[in-house]
Amino acid sequence: MTIGAALVLYAVVWFMTLFIVLPIRLKSQTEDGDVVKGTPPSAPANPQLGKRALIVTGISAVIWLGLFGVIVSGVIPLETFDFYNGIKSGHY
Numbered sequence: 787m788t789i790g791a792a793l794v795l796y797a798v799v800w801f802m803t804l805f806i807v808l809p810i811r812l813k814s815q816t817e818d819g820d821v822v823k824g825t826p827p828s829a830p831a832n833p834q835l836g837k838r839a840l841i842v843t844g845i846s847a848v849i850w851l852g853l854f855g856v857i858v859s860g861v862i863p864l865e866t867f868d869f870y871n872g873i874k875s876g877h878y
Contacts, residue, residue, distance in 0.1 A: 787857055795853060800846040807842050808833075 787795075815821045818831035856862055 796850045803846040804842045
């Protein structure tokens with residue numbers, strides 16, 4: 787795996803993890819009881835994006851290490867997958 791491929795894999799894992807983590811334990815302004823004038827009531831009251839970004843970075847690093855290990859070790863080689871004609875028979 788090249789450095790570029792590893793970075794792209796990490797970026798994909800990071801953003802997928804971000805979209806999973808963002809709505810967890812998020813309170814809207816309506817639930818919090820303090821709707822700021824000019825904002826929709828469904829807007830987050832305190833999104834804590836910095837804290838969530840750190841959590842996402844840690845989780846995605848663990849997932850990326852697992853994927854990287856599987857790819858580099860050859861357990862599931864990328865050459866097995868023919869992205870144009872499907873998976874080759876006899877390979878897992």
